[in-house]
Amino acid sequence: xxxxxxxxxxxxxxxxKLHLGHYVGSLQNRIKLQEEYKQFILxxxxxxxxxxxxxxxxxxxxxxxxxxxxxxxxxxxxxxxxIIQSMVPELSELTIYYLNLVxxxxxxxxxxxxxxxxxxxxxxxxxxxxxxxxVSQAAxxxxxxxxxxPVGGDQLPMIEQTNEIVRRFxxxxxxxxxxxxxxxxxxxERLPGTDGQAKMSKSLDNSIYxxxxxxxxxxxxxxxxxxxxxxxxxxxxxxxxNPVFTYLDAxxxxxxxxxxxxxxxxxGGLGDVAVKQRLTDIxxxxxxxxxxxxxxxxxxxDAVMKMLFDGTKKAREVAAKTLADVKKAMLxxxx
Amino acid sequence: xxxxxxxxxxxxxxxxKLHLGHYVGSLQNRIKLQEEYKQFILxxxxxxxxxxxxxxxxxxxxxxxxxxxxxxxxxxxxxxxxIIQSMVPELSELTIYYLNLVxxxxxxxxxxxxxxxxxxxxxxxxxxxxxxxxVSQAAxxxxxxxxxxPVGGDQLPMIEQTNEIVRRFxxxxxxxxxxxxxxxxxxxERLPGTDGQAKMSKSLDNSIYxxxxxxxxxxxxxxxxxxxxxxxxxxxxxxxxNPVFTYLDAxxxxxxxxxxxxxxxxxGGLGDVAVKQRLTDIxxxxxxxxxxxxxxxxxxxDAVMKMLFDGTKKAREVAAKTLADVKKAMLxxxx
Numbered sequence: 001x002x003x004x005x006x007x008x009x010x011x012x013x014x015x016x017k018l019h020l021g022h023y024v025g026s027l028q029n030r031i032k033l034q035e036e037y038k039q040f041i042l043x044x045x046x047x048x049x050x051x052x053x054x055x056x057x058x059x060x061x062x063x064x065x066x067x068x069x070x071x072x073x074x075x076x077x078x079x080x081x082x083i084i085q086s087m088v089p090e091l092s093e094l095t096i097y098y099l100n101l102v103x104x105x106x107x108x109x110x111x112x113x114x115x116x117x118x119x120x121x122x123x124x125x126x127x128x129x130x131x132x133x134x135v136s137q138a139a140x141x142x143x144x145x146x147x148x149x150p151v152g153g154d155q156l157p158m159i160e161q162t163n164e165i166v167r168r169f170x171x172x173x174x175x176x177x178x179x180x181x182x183x184x185x186x187x188x189e190r191l192p193g194t195d196g197q198a199k200m201s202k203s204l205d206n207s208i209y210x211x212x213x214x215x216x217x218x219x220x221x222x223x224x225x226x227x228x229x230x231x232x233x234x235x236x237x238x239x240x241x242n243p244v245f246t247y248l249d250a251x252x253x254x255x256x257x258x259x260x261x262x263x264x265x266x267x268g269g270l271g272d273v274a275v276k277q278r279l280t281d282i283x284x285x286x287x288x289x290x291x292x293x294x295x296x297x298x299x300x301x302d303a304v305m306k307m308l309f310d311g312t313k314k315a316r317e318v319a320a321k322t323l324a325d326v327k328k329a330m331l332x333x334x335x
Numbered sequence: 336x337x338x339x340x341x342x343x344x345x346x347x348x349x350x351x352k353l354h355l356g357h358y359v360g361s362l363q364n365r366i367k368l369q370e371e372y373k374q375f376i377l378x379x380x381x382x383x384x385x386x387x388x389x390x391x392x393x394x395x396x397x398x399x400x401x402x403x404x405x406x407x408x409x410x411x412x413x414x415x416x417x418i419i420q421s422m423v424p425e426l427s428e429l430t431i432y433y434l435n436l437v438x439x440x441x442x443x444x445x446x447x448x449x450x451x452x453x454x455x456x457x458x459x460x461x462x463x464x465x466x467x468x469x470v471s472q473a474a475x476x477x478x479x480x481x482x483x484x485p486v487g488g489d490q491l492p493m494i495e496q497t498n499e500i501v502r503r504f505x506x507x508x509x510x511x512x513x514x515x516x517x518x519x520x521x522x523x524e525r526l527p528g529t530d531g532q533a534k535m536s537k538s539l540d541n542s543i544y545x546x547x548x549x550x551x552x553x554x555x556x557x558x559x560x561x562x563x564x565x566x567x568x569x570x571x572x573x574x575x576x577n578p579v580f581t582y583l584d585a586x587x588x589x590x591x592x593x594x595x596x597x598x599x600x601x602x603g604g605l606g607d608v609a610v611k612q613r614l615t616d617i618x619x620x621x622x623x624x625x626x627x628x629x630x631x632x633x634x635x636x637d638a639v640m641k642m643l644f645d646g647t648k649k650a651r652e653v654a655a656k657t658l659a660d661v662k663k664a665m666l667x668x669x670x
Contacts, residue, residue: 045667046431053435054507060666086667092427096381096471100388100464107463128442128470129435132463136431172389309670331395332380332421335644 008033008184009146011042011083014062015052018069019207020283021191021200024250027073027210029150029186034079040144040315041075043067043308046085046092047136050129051120067304069210072294082311085140090319094139094326099132101168102161107131112157138162142178143319150184159183175329177322191250192243196225211294214284221280226272233271244275251282343368343519344481346377346418349397350387353404354542355618356526356535359585362408362545364485364521369414375479375650376410378402378643381420381427382471385464386455402639404545407629417646420475425654429474432661434467436503437496442466447492473497477513478654485519494518510664512657526585527578531560546629549619556615561607568606579610586617 010030012018018027033039043066048059063084070082085091107113113134117126134157141149141162149159159181166178190199193206200207208220226244230237239245239262248258261278264270297304327333345365347353353362368374378401383394398419405417420426442448448469452461469492476484476497484494494516501513525534528541535542543555561579565572574580574597583593596613599605632639662668 049432049665050435056508056666063669084669086662087669089424089428092431093424095431096427096464097384099467100385100462102463103459104461104463104466105459124438124440126439127435128437128439128467129431131439132434132467135463173391305669327421330384331391334398334419334422334640 005036005038006147007145008037008039008148008150009042009141009144009181010039010150011044011085011140012066013044013048014059014066015048016058016062016202017065017209017211019200019209020247020250020287021193021207022069023073023210024188024191025152025186026150027070027075029188030080031074033150034075037148039080040083040146040318041070041080041311042083042085042140044085044140047133050127050133050136053127053129063308064301064304065211067308068294068297071297071304071307072290073210074290077307077311080311081315082308083315084308084312087309087312088143088316088319090316090323091136091139091143093323094143094319095132095136097326097330098135098138098165098169101165101172102132102135106161106164107134110134110157110161112155115154134158134161135165138165141181142166143322144315145179145318145322146181147179148184149181150186152190153185156183156185169326169329173329175325177325177329189246192246194220194224194243196241196243208283210287211291212287213291214288217283217287218280221276221283224276224279226275230265230272234268236268237265237270237272239265244272244279247279248275248282251279251286253282340371340373341482342480343372343374343483343485344377344476344479344516345374345485346379346420346475347401348379348383349394349401350383351393351397351537352400352544352546354535354544355582355585356528356542357404358408358545359523359526360487360521361485362405362410364523365415366409368485369410372483374415375418375481375653376405376415376646377418377420377475379420379475382468385462385468385471388462388464398643399636399639400546402643403629403632406632406639406642407625408545409625412642412646415646416650417643418650419643419647422644422647423478423651423654425651425658426471426474426478428658429478429654429661430467430471432665433470433473433500433504436500436507437470441496441499442469445469445492445496447490450489469493469496470500473500476516477501478657479650480514480653480657481516482514483519484516485521487525488520491518491520504661504664508664510660512660512664524581527581529555529559529578531576531578543618545622546626547622548626549623552618552622553615556611556618559611559614561610565600565607569603571603572600572605572607574600579607579614582614583610583617586614586621588617 030039043063045059045063052059137158138161151159163180166180169178170176192198193200193204195206197204197206208217224244226242227238245262252258261275378398380394380398387394472493473496486494498515501515504513505511527533528535528539529543530541532539532541543552559579562573562577580597587593596610
């Protein structure tokens with residue numbers, strides 16, 4: 001039974017608590033997938049360090065926060081395997097071997113890395129660790145023999161890079177040790193920040209966290225960006241690029257009502273305060289139980305860490321098996 | 336007592352049997368140093384794969400050959416720690432963490448890598464694994480807490496790169512986990528190939544191996560390049576750039592006699608055949624006992640492998656301790 005389930009690899013860099021953008025973009029999907037698939041969920045502390053190496057406290061402190069978020073939203077330890085990346089040294093070994101199969105030119109051509117390099121403003125000070133992180137991701141994906149990797153459309157180059165490595169490895173070393181993966185592309189639009197920016201980001205202070213209290217949610221929704229030309233209630237307002245409506249699209253179960261509200265807002269006569277109140281109510285009713293569950297788990301952080309260790313141990317066995325196959329194919333099996 | 340000995344890290348890429356160039360350039364030195372220092376000798380199979388990844392058989396087969404050469408020349412297992420690099424996964428982990436501390440620009444500026452890139456003709460197809468090998472060397476050196484690293488003058492940039500990583504790591508992570516190393520620069524001139532080329536190299540077929548028989552030595556010396564304008568015995572000949580004399584400089588215990596021969600050769604009247612005969616006699620008397628010892632060790636390859644495993648196990652404990660310190664400093668110590 002267990003064996004016939006397809007394997008998914010997914011995860012997060014532990015650089016902050018998870019927010020509603022994570023919820024809409026991936027957590028909801030994982031909750032849906034957890035019954036049908038064997039899901040490995042990687043808390044990628046090693047990868048987080050590639051661009052946070054000068055801030056190890058941030059990475060360290062957020063490992064448990066991310067785990068609490070997972071449990072709070074309903075990801076179950078008996079259905080998923082949670083992994084602390086740095087506790088699986090096999091991933092480093094695989095990365096080192098895969099690096100021989102990827103050229104510098106190929107790494108520099110990776111569109112996702114290129115974009116992120118620009119965003120992060122590394123300039124000529126690009127850390128080599130950051131440059132090679134797609135290879136480290138290939139190690140993660142292949143180590144756990146993932147069939148499927150949920151990604152946003154902008155991460156497709158990562159899957160391509162992984163499968164290139166898989167094909168090259170299997171060809172050079174005449175083996176089937178590695179398997180190709182498929183992207184599970186999410187069609188969900190990205191949730192904008194409360195300020196209307198394209199995405200929620202800790203540094204922009206435009207995020208609503210899964211762990212926010214009802215008061216924090218109310219305060220953040222109250223301060224949300226809307227249509228700046230919608231000044232008086234009777235003015236017609238825009239719903240495109242208005243994050244309040246994008247959030248309602250994402251969280252309101254009554255989409256008929258949302259349609260109605262949008263029409264009303266567009267023709268004028270519907271105030272921001274009223275729409276925001278509806279959004280607050282919906283978010284609070286959705287996330288207050290999540291927060292309460294999170295508080296419960298927080299009471300016993302040791303148990304949460306133990307769950308991570310148990311998952312990591314299980315995952316490590318899978319990775320060790322893959323590494324053994326890889327080293328055997330490379331004739332590095334001595335004993 | 337043991338603790339007070341300074342630590343040396345040295346080693347070879349297992350890409351071929353060792354030759355007289357290795358003997359003069361490093362093995363002799365190691366034999367001299369083995370009593371006074373705690374010497375870690377790394378058989379760098381992982382590093383060898385960075386530019387031999389398509390030829391794993393070569394690397395695999397030469398691990399034992401290199402080990403046999405070590406034992407044959409008199410490197411003692413009770414005085415040295417022999418290590419198979421791929422069996423110390425801690426080195427991969429350290430490499431991954433160090434990669435965050437080195438920029439791509441810095442790697443591309445490394446003069447040794449630049450030269451080798453040109454020599455090997457990688458062009459734009461430079462494997463990322465090859466580009467980063469100085470970081471992997473830094474992992475080797477620091478893992479075993481080496482105080483001293485014997486290098487040729489052209490490898491000084493490697494030591495610099497290592498110490499840069501050490502200082503950066505200790506500074507960022509507020510630790511003394513890593514120690515700087517010093518180069519032990521050898522003043523020995525490089526032994527040219529039998530064809531007069533700057534160095535012995537398997538691909539040029541201009542090497543005399545430590546494991547060569549007396550007949551092979553005689554044949555190779557007979558075919559050695561000398562002064563091409565020294566045609567008749569009575570012609571004056573050049574000793575500069577004449578490998579026969581360079582070899583006599585390196586191997587003849589009677590340097591007074593060598594001086595005399597050189598003068599005779601230069602003024603004319605000394606034939607190549609006579610000088611080569613002397614060189615053959617000296618090489619055979621030096622290396623025939625080595626070869627016989629090697630044949631003895633070859634009789635029990637399992638014992639040689641066991642010696643490598645024992646050394647690797649001991650070395651791994653040291654590397655694991657360093658890695659633990661490194662991960663602790665990076666706040667990656669969870670359990």
